[in-house]
Amino acid sequence: MTDPASYRPRPTRLGHLVLKVRDIDRSLAFYTEVVGLSVSDWIDHHMVFLRAGEDHHDLALLQLPPGHSAIPEGHYPAVEHFSYRLETLAEMEQVAAMLVARGITIDRGIGKHGPGANSFLVFRDPDGNNVEFYTDMTQITAEQPYEASVWDGKDLETFDRWHLDRFLVPPPARILALLDKDGDA
Template sequence: MSVENYYTPKPTRLGHLVLKVKDVQASVKFYQEVVGLSVSDWIDDRMVFMRASADHHDLALLQLPPDQLTQQDPLQSRIEHFSYRVESLEEMKQITEMLLARGVEIDRGLGRHGPGENTFIVFKDPDGNNVEFYSDMLQITQSAPYEASVWDSKVLHTFDQWQLKEFVVEPPERIKEILPE
């Protein structure tokens, strides 16, 4: 298939960033007090979703595991992934088909997260960075308020509301560990 025959995504903006941090509690305090972000949700006490606007999150902070706190290579990225917003689930499906047709390595998806309720497909760029397309992010406004909650990382619904039924690749090992037998 020639390049002109592939679907071309139409991202509307840079969406959110997920950072791996040494101390998630200290980082939350910093991003609340210094940057002015609000907490939308937590996954256990290991991951927090924060926002500056109506999007459920534009920054998420992920606690580094204890064995990585002192072993972090300063040349290795602390970015878990960054994302681009697209308009619809239909476009997400077209993007997924395009990634598969092009042989792009898909890390996880197609799915719908619990926190934020957004659809997702995460894939690798040529340098191995995780890039995500997403749609349908929960909007938090004065007319649509939302109360932050804590999601359980041991429940598949937290990771994927669709229970992996739309996944086009094997789920990550951390997700396989919570699958019912």
């Protein structure tokens, strides 16, 4: 059997970017009115998914917590993660085995998001940046129209339709808090 650490992923393209923003409404107006993107979905009034083409999203805006209203001197908004598309879930599982074998920190996943229906695996690069591999994102075309909706950020299905069954690491604190609140953990 081949050593999992020697596996080399084959991403097919840069996928999407998630930006942390100070004022989601102001940023949404900018990206729809100035850049020309369309809204695909929301999670509460906390995160909005935008698209330029057929992918459910190629940009998402994530509202920063209160207190981040001004740009501090020398500081700029942060990227939550950027992603690369893989062609199959089987390849994602091979990547996961490689990450574990190499001792690379996995942040979350393997899971399947509600908005966009894409599977995901998020891990950290040497500088602590979140990198995501994803597969199977919803495609929105003239032949396959899509109506934007608002997903409930307190529903586990919004975060992971597989209910953490394929997760390789404990879920983020905000998801653990949801589970504790519902008595599922």
